[in-house]
Amino acid sequence: MKQLGLIVNPMAGIGGKVGLKGSDGEEIRKLAFSLGAKQEAPDKVIRALKRMAEAGHDVHIITCPGKMGEDEAKAAGYDPEIIDGIATEITSADDTKKAAEILMERGVDLLMFAGGDGTARDVCSVIGTDIPAVGIPAGVKIHSGVYGASPIHAGEAADMYLFGGGSMQLREMEVMDIDEDEFRKDRVSARLYGYMKVPFERRLLQSAKAGSSMSERATIQSIASDVISNMQPDEYYFIGPGSTTRGIMEMLDLPATLLGVDVVKNRQLIKADANESDLLGLLRGEAEGKTHVIVTVIGGQGYIFGRGNQQFSAEVLQLAGYKNITVIATESKMIGLDGKPLLVDTGDEQVNQDLCGYRMVITAQGKRMVYKVSC
Amino acid sequence: MSEVKLRRYHAAKWDEPFIMEQTVPGTRGLLPPLSPDEVVNAVGSADALIPAGIKRKAAPKLPELDQYHVLQHWLRLSQETMGMDLASDIGEGTCTMKYSPKLHDQMANHTKLADVHPNQPVEDIQGVLEIIYNLEQYLKEVSGMYKISFQPGGGSHATYTNACTVREYHRAHGNLDKKDIVITTIFSHPCDGATPATAGFKVATLMPDESGYPDLNALKALVEEYGERIAGIMFTNPEDTGIYNPDVAEYVELVHSVGGLCFYDQANANGILGIARAFDAGFDACHFNLHKTFSAPHGCEGPASGAYCVRQELADFIPTPTVEKGEDGYYLDYNRPKSLGKVRSYIGNPECMLKAYAWIRTMGPDGLKMTAETSVLNNNYLDKLLQQIKGVTRPYKDGFRFEQVRYSMDELTQATGVGTDDIRSRLVDFGIQSYWMSHHPFIVPEPFTPEPCETYSKEDLDYWAAAMRQSIEEAWEDPQFTMGAPYAQPIGRMMDTSIVDDESKWACTWQAYKRKNNK
Numbered sequence: 080m081k082q083l084g085l086i087v088n089p090m091a092g093i094g095g096k097v098g099l100k101g102s103d104g105e106e107i108r109k110l111a112f113s114l115g116a117k118q119e120a121p122d123k124v125i126r127a128l129k130r131m132a133e134a135g136h137d138v139h140i141i142t143c144p145g146k147m148g149e150d151e152a153k154a155a156g157y158d159p160e161i162i163d164g165i166a167t168e169i170t171s172a173d174d175t176k177k178a179a180e181i182l183m184e185r186g187v188d189l190l191m192f193a194g195g196d197g198t199a200r201d202v203c204s205v206i207g208t209d210i211p212a213v214g215i216p217a218g219v220k221i222h223s224g225v226y227g228a229s230p231i232h233a234g235e236a237a238d239m240y241l242f243g244g245g246s247m248q249l250r251e252m253e254v255m256d257i258d259e260d261e262f263r264k265d266r267v268s269a270r271l272y273g274y275m276k277v278p279f280e281r282r283l284l285q286s287a288k289a290g291s292s293m294s295e296r297a298t299i300q301s302i303a304s305d306v307i308s309n310m311q312p313d314e315y316y317f318i319g320p321g322s323t324t325r326g327i328m329e330m331l332d333l334p335a336t337l338l339g340v341d342v343v344k345n346r347q348l349i350k351a352d353a354n355e356s357d358l359l360g361l362l363r364g365e366a367e368g369k370t371h372v373i374v375t376v377i378g379g380q381g382y383i384f385g386r387g388n389q390q391f392s393a394e395v396l397q398l399a400g401y402k403n404i405t406v407i408a409t410e411s412k413m414i415g416l417d418g419k420p421l422l423v424d425t426g427d428e429q430v431n432q433d434l435c436g437y438r439m440v441i442t443a444q445g446k447r448m449v450y451k452v453s454c
Numbered sequence: 455m456s457e458v459k460l461r462r463y464h465a466a467k468w469d470e471p472f473i474m475e476q477t478v479p480g481t482r483g484l485l486p487p488l489s490p491d492e493v494v495n496a497v498g499s500a501d502a503l504i505p506a507g508i509k510r511k512a513a514p515k516l517p518e519l520d521q522y523h524v525l526q527h528w529l530r531l532s533q534e535t536m537g538m539d540l541a542s543d544i545g546e547g548t549c550t551m552k553y554s555p556k557l558h559d560q561m562a563n564h565t566k567l568a569d570v571h572p573n574q575p576v577e578d579i580q581g582v583l584e585i586i587y588n589l590e591q592y593l594k595e596v597s598g599m600y601k602i603s604f605q606p607g608g609g610s611h612a613t614y615t616n617a618c619t620v621r622e623y624h625r626a627h628g629n630l631d632k633k634d635i636v637i638t639t640i641f642s643h644p645c646d647g648a649t650p651a652t653a654g655f656k657v658a659t660l661m662p663d664e665s666g667y668p669d670l671n672a673l674k675a676l677v678e679e680y681g682e683r684i685a686g687i688m689f690t691n692p693e694d695t696g697i698y699n700p701d702v703a704e705y706v707e708l709v710h711s712v713g714g715l716c717f718y719d720q721a722n723a724n725g726i727l728g729i730a731r732a733f734d735a736g737f738d739a740c741h742f743n744l745h746k747t748f749s750a751p752h753g754c755e756g757p758a759s760g761a762y763c764v765r766q767e768l769a770d771f772i773p774t775p776t777v778e779k780g781e782d783g784y785y786l787d788y789n790r791p792k793s794l795g796k797v798r799s800y801i802g803n804p805e806c807m808l809k810a811y812a813w814i815r816t817m818g819p820d821g822l823k824m825t826a827e828t829s830v831l832n833n834n835y836l837d838k839l840l841q842q843i844k845g846v847t848r849p850y851k852d853g854f855r856f857e858q859v860r861y862s863m864d865e866l867t868q869a870t871g872v873g874t875d876d877i878r879s880r881l882v883d884f885g886i887q888s889y890w891m892s893h894h895p896f897i898v899p900e901p902f903t904p905e906p907c908e909t910y911s912k913e914d915l916d917y918w919a920a921a922m923r924q925s926i927e928e929a930w931e932d933p934q935f936t937m938g939a940p941y942a943q944p945i946g947r948m949m950d951t952s953i954v955d956d957e958s959k960w961a962c963t964w965q966a967y968k969r970k971n972n973k
Contacts, residue, residue, distance in 0.1 A: 130871060133934055235871050414895050418661070437675035439658055445651045447658040448640075449672040 084182030085142035088194035120217035128155030130234030224252035240278035271387030299326035385424030393427030458920035463885035466533035545889025547903030583784035598733025599763035604802035610645035612741035612760025617653035633685035639668035641693035666850025681712035696855035725857030728823030748810035759806035828908035839919035858905035880939035
């Protein structure tokens with residue numbers, strides 16, 4: 080029988096309705112409750128699980144006690160197995176991590192978790208890309224791409240992944256989080272914390288007229304091949320973070336820093352995981368006038384600068400030259416933006432303005448999407 | 455909408471095994487008599503006449519069945535399909551599935567066309583050439599263009615021919631090393647991006663603005679920044695959304711201003727026949743699907759014909775031969791030194807050309823215009839019915855659409871989990887064809903795209919809308935029921951689609967099937 084691991088952060092989202100921009104930390108939770116916040120995550124989890132139950136497949140749920148999964152699973156009509164050693168009442172990041180560890184050891188086929196960016200980060204720190212996972216969106220901050228569009232979507236994705244006979248593929252999605260203290264002061268500082276493997280539905284196999292669409296992996300390779308074929312000798316390439324840009328490094332047979340910036344020249348790695356001052360040093364020295372910045376769209380919101388790649392500061396971009404910026408992204412990611420523009424937030428208003436307008440995004444070998452950039 | 459009674463319908467179901475599995479060793483369909491000795495003595499063994507190099511080493515592994523069981527097998531399979539002219543094709547948007555007159559089939563099957571060989575001397579095929587020549591004159595009038603090639607074997611093929619023409623034009627003008635970008639739009643047919651890519655161009659795709667038009671500001675930005683590199687634009691109007699872009703001349707002007715060529719993909723021409731002409735909007739080239747728009751049956755990888763039409767400036771570059779009229783009759787003209795060459799054998803698919811010719815003759819100029827008016831009217835009537843169904847939305851600008859509409863069922867999906875592929879699986883239970891969702895990528899979520907062209911009556915439209923309403927209302931009531939559809943078809947849902955992606959599993963031949971599945 081298929082095994083589904085379930086972790087619920089019942090505190091997820093309580094800060095949102097009372098305007099607290101997040102729910103991380105005990106102080107904030109106390110404040111939230113005093114402002115009249117209610118736990119909404121459990122209802123969302125029940126909706127996702129009921130969606131699974133409706134499909135009628137036999138699944139064995141392994142979960143945490145009480146509100147961290149047991150109550151919701153039972154409310155949706157399941158008879159879950161409860162793991163030991165996890166608190167039932169007040170839950171913390173450590174509980175989430177510990178539960179993820181136990182469930183991974185149990186060899187679950189899919190790990191379902193409910194929360195926001197903080198929860199995703201905690202789960203990711205344990206499982207990484209070792210086992211597939213899907214998130215039920217319940218938090219205040221959802222910058223991570225690992226969450227379903229709604230609880231029902233998450234339930235459907237889980238059911239289709241476990242019982243759809245391979246109609247779902249897995250793709251790596253970003254786990255992002257912003258610093259909540261900064262966020263409460265209306266400053267956004269998002270970091271890319273890692274990637275998780277998430278089931279992704281390809282309702283793309285229906286009609287012969289449409290032909291087949293390339294798989295996510297093949298698309299990334301196709302983009303990489305376009306970028307590499309346009310690389311010039313003795314020029315410097317600053318390859319930004321992300322799994323799409325990693326495709327370039329893989330094709331060049333170079334080690335990639337998934338969450339950082341690598342510098343490549345003549346198909347060789349010049350500097351791995353470069354920080355802003357490394358990049359500025361190069362731009363003011365040997366790389367002056369011959370630098371290219373290659374970035375991908377980070378997270379579901381469409382940021383190309385200012386989220387997850389702060390190494391590319393306003394100063395770095397000015398020195399490199401705006402014309403030397405190449406944006407790459409798979410077509411499915413671009414369409415996932417649902418018509419919303421690409422975004423820049425470099426911290427420098429003038430630079431943001433200068434980057435606005437239209438930009439060609441490489442979506443496959445020889446293919447470009449002309450897309451709007453806003454700030 | 456008047457009261458519609460949905461039919462009680464069930465498809466035939468035969469549980470028919472593969473023909474290869476029905477083999478009975480030793481059974482023969484036909485035993486031809488052996489040659490008499492005097493024949494063998496006079497001409498030798500037939501075996502000896504076959505060159506050694508092409509002789510097979512072992513007999514082919516064909517199924518061994520008698521005639522009766524072969525016929526039975528294929529009749530059963532044909533009963534399990536919905537069949538041509540049996541069910542409504544209204545759902546097949548962007549395909550223009552219209553009635554193809556049977557009289558025209560008979561003409562195309564006539565021995566004077568069907569038994570002609572393309573290598574016959576032109577004196578022998580003057581009648582066929584006359585029809586092709588005259589068809590060209592008619593389509594020149596319909597499009598406004600100067601010259602037409604009928605060689606492409608389909609719409610995308612005509613689009614590819616255009617991409618090659620654009621390449622040859624810029625090569626002839628010494629600009630090919632600079633001009634490497636062809637522009638298209640996301641709601642154009644995918645071939646408008648795919649074929650220039652195949653012809654060696656980089657392809658830049660424009661996204662829609664809030665109204666659904668290709669973003670004109672994006673085109674302006676592109677022309678400003680990359681003008682020198684722009685080789686041309688290839689796009690559709692009305693696009694697959696059914697939205698007609700009234701400012702298309704402005705797009706054309708922008709691309710012309712930097713020396714690019716403009717191609718009008720007219721696969722959606724059914725809504726503009728006799729009303730708007732590509733030439734008058736400033737385009738340099740366009741195409742028509744003679745299958746579909748001009749009533750020859752839809753190609754579906756079979757015989758089709760893409761008529762590729764150009765302005766005088768591009769006439770030197772089109773494929774050879776063309777059919778010309780001289781003092782001594784019609785002839786094939788190969789004298790076109792700058793031609794891009796051939797894109798297909800001979801002069802194209804004459805049976806499609808004959809059917810298109812016959813259709814134009816039957817309809818006349820007023821009839822062509824009435825085709826467009828009726829198909830647009832039909833579409834807007836159906837649109838009114840569909841927009842009343844809860845869960846169906848029509849993205850982008852308000853107002854009328856042309857000959858088709860791209861709708862979304864995302865509201866239904868968000869609330870119930872039932873997607874457009876579920877609804878189309880249920881729709882077939884009412885005895886009508888499964889509908890066309892959308893070209894890729896799916897910009898409109900959970901899409902469907904009906905196109906009720908001039909063939910259909912008000913009763914047909916009412917029936918189609920009623921079946922959609924029923925299918926969607928059922929989904930609101932009981933999502934699980936809809937997800938289990940179809941119930942009245944010979945086979946149910948294909949659940950395991952992974953095989954399509956796994957080349958170690960899928961097979962196009964019996965041999966490959968056995969090898970890959972260890973049988």
